[in-house]
Amino acid sequence: MNNVTKNLILWITISLVMVVLFNMFNQPPATETKLAYSEFIQSVERGQVASVKIQGDQVSGVMIDGRRFGTFAPRDQGLVDKLLANKVQVVAEPAESVPWYMSLLLNWFPMLLIIGVWIFFMRQMQGGGGGKGGAMSFGRSRAKMMTAEETKVTFADVAGVDEAKEELSEIVEFLSNPKKFTRLGGRIPKGVLLVGPPGTGKTLMARAVAGEAGVPFFSISGSDFVEMFVGVGAARVRDLFTQGKKSAPCLIFIDEIDAVGRQRGAGLGGGHDEREQTLNQMLVEMDGFESNEGVILIAATNRPDVLDPALLRPGRFDRQVVVPTPDLRGRTRILQVHTRKTPLDPSVNLEVIARGTPGFSGADLENLVNEAALHAAKLNKNEVDMLDFEEAKDKVLMGKERRSLILSEEEKRVTAYHEAGHALAAKLLPGTDPVHKVTIIPRGMALGVTQQLPVDDRHGYSKQYLMNQLVVLLGGRAAEELFLGEITTGATNDIERASKIARRMVRNFGMSDKLGPLAFGDSSEQVFLGKELIHNRDYSEDTARLIDAEVRRFVDEAHEKTRTLLGENAEVMHRIAAALLERETITGADIDLLMEGKELPPMPKNGGSGTGPQSGGGAEGPAAPEKEASSKEPSSFKDHLDATEAKDEDAAPSEPKPRRSAGTLGSALAHDKEPGESSAGESGQESEGTQPSGGGTKDADKDEFTWSDKDDDKKVH
Numbered sequence: 001m002n003n004v005t006k007n008l009i010l011w012i013t014i015s016l017v018m019v020v021l022f023n024m025f026n027q028p029p030a031t032e033t034k035l036a037y038s039e040f041i042q043s044v045e046r047g048q049v050a051s052v053k054i055q056g057d058q059v060s061g062v063m064i065d066g067r068r069f070g071t072f073a074p075r076d077q078g079l080v081d082k083l084l085a086n087k088v089q090v091v092a093e094p095a096e097s098v099p100w101y102m103s104l105l106l107n108w109f110p111m112l113l114i115i116g117v118w119i120f121f122m123r124q125m126q127g128g129g130g131g132k133g134g135a136m137s138f139g140r141s142r143a144k145m146m147t148a149e150e151t152k153v154t155f156a157d158v159a160g161v162d163e164a165k166e167e168l169s170e171i172v173e174f175l176s177n178p179k180k181f182t183r184l185g186g187r188i189p190k191g192v193l194l195v196g197p198p199g200t201g202k203t204l205m206a207r208a209v210a211g212e213a214g215v216p217f218f219s220i221s222g223s224d225f226v227e228m229f230v231g232v233g234a235a236r237v238r239d240l241f242t243q244g245k246k247s248a249p250c251l252i253f254i255d256e257i258d259a260v261g262r263q264r265g266a267g268l269g270g271g272h273d274e275r276e277q278t279l280n281q282m283l284v285e286m287d288g289f290e291s292n293e294g295v296i297l298i299a300a301t302n303r304p305d306v307l308d309p310a311l312l313r314p315g316r317f318d319r320q321v322v323v324p325t326p327d328l329r330g331r332t333r334i335l336q337v338h339t340r341k342t343p344l345d346p347s348v349n350l351e352v353i354a355r356g357t358p359g360f361s362g363a364d365l366e367n368l369v370n371e372a373a374l375h376a377a378k379l380n381k382n383e384v385d386m387l388d389f390e391e392a393k394d395k396v397l398m399g400k401e402r403r404s405l406i407l408s409e410e411e412k413r414v415t416a417y418h419e420a421g422h423a424l425a426a427k428l429l430p431g432t433d434p435v436h437k438v439t440i441i442p443r444g445m446a447l448g449v450t451q452q453l454p455v456d457d458r459h460g461y462s463k464q465y466l467m468n469q470l471v472v473l474l475g476g477r478a479a480e481e482l483f484l485g486e487i488t489t490g491a492t493n494d495i496e497r498a499s500k501i502a503r504r505m506v507r508n509f510g511m512s513d514k515l516g517p518l519a520f521g522d523s524s525e526q527v528f529l530g531k532e533l534i535h536n537r538d539y540s541e542d543t544a545r546l547i548d549a550e551v552r553r554f555v556d557e558a559h560e561k562t563r564t565l566l567g568e569n570a571e572v573m574h575r576i577a578a579a580l581l582e583r584e585t586i587t588g589a590d591i592d593l594l595m596e597g598k599e600l601p602p603m604p605k606n607g608g609s610g611t612g613p614q615s616g617g618g619a620e621g622p623a624a625p626e627k628e629a630s631s632k633e634p635s636s637f638k639d640h641l642d643a644t645e646a647k648d649e650d651a652a653p654s655e656p657k658p659r660r661s662a663g664t665l666g667s668a669l670a671h672d673k674e675p676g677e678s679s680a681g682e683s684g685q686e687s688e689g690t691q692p693s694g695g696g697t698k699d700a701d702k703d704e705f706t707w708s709d710k711d712d713d714k715k716v717h
Contacts (some may be wrong), residue, residue, distance in 0.1 A: 010120065014113075032060065032068040040071045041082070049088050054080075056095030061088075141240040143220040143252070151211040158208050159337045160330030160362060161201060164321045168192065168205055171296060172212045175249050189318035191286060191297040193257075195304045196323035199363030202300035205323065206253045209298065216250040218243065222259030225278050233260065233278030241285040241295065248294030257299040263308045279308060286316040325361050327457055328354055334362050338369040345385035353389050356436075358457050368392050394437070398451060399444020407447070412581060414480070415440045415448040418490055420576040421479025421566055422450040422472055427591055428565050429468045438576075439585040447490075463511045466501060470558035471565070473498040478562040483573060502554040503547075512550040520547060569595075 035043070040059065043049050052061035060070040073079060083090050158165055174181050174188040181188065194202040210217035220240065225233040244250050254260075264276045286297060297317075301307065304320065311317065326334055331354035339350065357368065371392035376384040407415070423438045433452040440448045452472075477491035510517035520539045537544070566573055575594045579586050583603055590600055 014116070032070045035069045035071045037071055037073060040069070040073075043069075044082060044086050044088060047086055049083075049086070051089040051091070052083055053091040053093065055093040141218075141220065141236045141243060143218040143224075143240050143243065145243075145247075146210050146217045146219060151207055151217070153204065153207040154211045155208050157337060158201060158205060159333035160326035161205070161323050162330075164194070164205060164323045165208075167319060167321050168209050168298075169212075171251075171298075172209060175213050175215050175251075175296075188296065190295075190315060191299065191317040191319075193304065193307075193312070193317040193320045194298065194300040194323055195320055196302060197325060197361060198302055199361035200323045200325055201362045202302075202323050203255055204362070206255070206298055206300060209251060210253070213251055216247040218247075218250065218252045220252075220254055222254055222256045222261070225260050226274050230274055231277070233274055234281035237278060237281040237285055244295040250295060252295060252297050254297065254299040256301060258301045258303040258306055261299075261301075261307045261311050263306060279311070283308075283310055283316065286311075325359055328358075331357060331360060331365060334365045335369065338366050339384075342369060342373050343383045345383040347386055348384065348389065349386070352386075353393075355455075356393065356453050358454050364396070368396055371395055394443070394451075398439075398449045399446065402442040402444075405442045405447075407442070411447070412440060413577070414484060414488060414490065416577040416580040417479045417483050417573070418476040418488075419448040419450050420573055420580060421475035421477075421562075423475075423591055424569060424573055424576060424595075425472045425475035425478075425562055425565055426450070426452060427588075427595065428569065429471055431462075431465055432468050432472060435588040435591060437585065437587055438580065438591070440580050441584050463505070463509075466505055466511070467554070467558060470498050470501060470555065471562045473501070474555075474559050474562045475566065478559065478566050479573065482563060482566055482570070483577075498555055498558065499551065502551045502558075505554060506547050506550045512547075514550060515543075515546060 040049075043063070048064050050062050050064050052059060054073065057073055057075075058070070059073040060068070062068055080090060155165055155169065171188065171192065178188070194205060196202055206219070210219070218240065225236050227233075240252065244252050260275060260278050260282070262275065262279075264273075264279060299317070304312070312320070328351075332351050335350040335354055353368075357365065360368065368389070369392075372384050372388040375391050375395075376388040379388075381388070419438050419440060423435050426432045426435050433454040435450065436453040437451045438449070443449055473494045474491075476494050477487060480487045480491065505511040506515060507520045510519065520543065521537060539547075572595050576586075576591060579590065579594060579600060583590075583600075586600075593600055
């Protein structure tokens with residue numbers, strides 16, 4: 001029985017007692033007529049009274065006609081004589097006395113009621129061990145105790161992280177059959193630390209353990225320990241482990257333990273640090289003088305780099321279980337779990353969807369399925385098909401279409417050539433990620449998008465691959481220079497990202513021939529979140545100048561190569577740009593046809609490209625809005641080519657083109673094993689949030705790399 005039910009029963013009981021007491025002392029008499037004393041005397045004198053009962057100063061009786069009456073009689077010695085003279089039957093009784101216990105109750109009931117209410121509120125304020133507590137619950141643990149019946153999640157609901165599930169399954173098996181492990185002298189790990197990027201299922205794994213273990217399970221957040229009062233954190237840690245020992249064997253889960261387990265000594269002021277005191281108490285409870293047999297601690301964090309080394313040592317957290325972003329097989333299984341309750345069209349292929357979502361975490365895939373179901377429901381469908389998943393993927397990766405944003409014909413033309421430059425550069429270079437879709441329909445913060453999807457999950461990146469990515473990034477700026485005759489601020493993001501990639505190639509990855517395999521600068525980064533907090537310069541001015549020169553050389557070489565590629569394929573550039581202006585959205589297969597010199601199939605009535613699904617049953621392009629009648633709008637590829645050639649032959653324009661604000665046609669390309677790589681021309685900002693974080697930042701001395709800034713977690717031009 002929970003606290004709410006107990007409190008409700010208590011208040012109902014108090015209310016009933018008060019009602020009963022009120023009724024006992026305020027019982028209405030039987031049906032009778034109240035008479036004034038003068039009226040009573042007159043009735044007696046008229047002979048209308050049959051009988052009277054005198055009890056103290058209360059007089060009641062019956063009239064001749066049977067009516068009952070009552071009145072209050074003052075001390076009148078002649079009343080009895082008058083009644084007898086009028087032949088009234090008189091019955092006399094002593095005054096009614098109140099029992100002693102009722103008198104005592106009447107005198108003490110108000111005080112007892114006040115004391116009871118005070119005790120009730122004190123109990124409420126001191127509640128702990130699963131209750132919300134209050135002002136007096138300073139030292140009581142806020143952990144919530146859960147049972148298997150309350151937790152509906154099991155290991156069957158966890159997919160894509162087989163290794164982590166296997167290690168936690170051993171914990172559950174030990175609790176049910178400890179002799180299997182102890183017969184050879186082994187002991188169960190005292191603590192298990194789950195580490196991994198956000199959204200990969202660390203908390204879900206803990207909930208599954210609670211559903212499978214069959215033992216008491218205490219759940220608490222790392223931020224629930226320290227509050228406004230000094231000493232509260234340590235007291236709550238002691239109370240938490242005290243409750244755990246009483247319920248042993250049991251499991252204790254601390255979510256986001258980095259809130260309380262950060263490395264000690266960070267405070268420079270030398271004053272008292274409440275968080276450090278809490279951590280010290282946790283270290284003692286986990287492996288101190290007293291043993292905690294049967295209490296197993298599970299914690300989750302995405303910041304293992306900031307945890308105190310004493311917390312991570314064997315004997316406290318014996319195991320660190322990495323929960324990474326799932327691979328292709330894992331994504332397929334996660335999609336199967338999340339689509340259990342979703343009616344799917346027979347054409348839906350979950351493996352194809354998983355192949356088109358590299359780097360997606362479990363939370364990202366759940367959101368993808370939900371967006372697809374919402375899209376199907378909006379169209380009044382009975383089942384979710386591949387087109388719904390394709391639209392949901394585009395929405396997650398690139399943002400929602402903004403058809404209400406009206407672009408001028410000149411802006412559309414600039415956007416088309418900008419995106420065509422990215423797409424053609426990606427198509428011409430070997431080893432780049434395939435182009436999935438190109439659109440000039442504004443999505444999210446982008447005016448145009450070139451989306452690339454890798455065929456397989458990437459775990460390492462070669463120098464040639466990175467140089468090719470520089471070429472693709474600079475494709476938009478090169479296209480503006482070659483085919484528009486004027487550069488715009490649209491390449492702001494492209495240049496920023498290209499510079500960042502080139503600088504990391506030189507400074508972190510040792511890919512410069514002049515500098516060799518050396519790393520320059522000690523950066524402090526969050527392992528799974530990818531934010532560079534501090535950069536310490538540990539090299540000379542001469543080395544810094546050499547680093548800058550090498551970065552410029554990488555970018556200049558990529559820029560020159562981009563201009564050469566696009567210049568040699570000018571006709572294909574015009575065809576791709578014309579197709580974008582006509583259809584607004586084309587696929588990678590459409591670009592292949594244009595590069596072969598073939599015409600594209602007619603557009604379906606509902607708009608979109610005519611090549612059908614692409615890369616995972618891709619949806620045909622979104623329906624294009626009706627175009628306004630304008631002489632600038634080419635009616636065919638040939639008309640567009642003629643118009644372009646005529647414009648190139650013409651002299652300088654009569655008036656300069658208007659300057660656009662920074663980032664109007666921006667570009668944001670990241671190169672990471674992130675979900676779906678795309679390129680988007682952006683309006684003033686990077687498309688932050690269009691891409692789920694998929695892998696975080698790895699150490700530079702490992703063979704893997706990812707980009708540290710969240711803005712890099714997208715491939716949008």
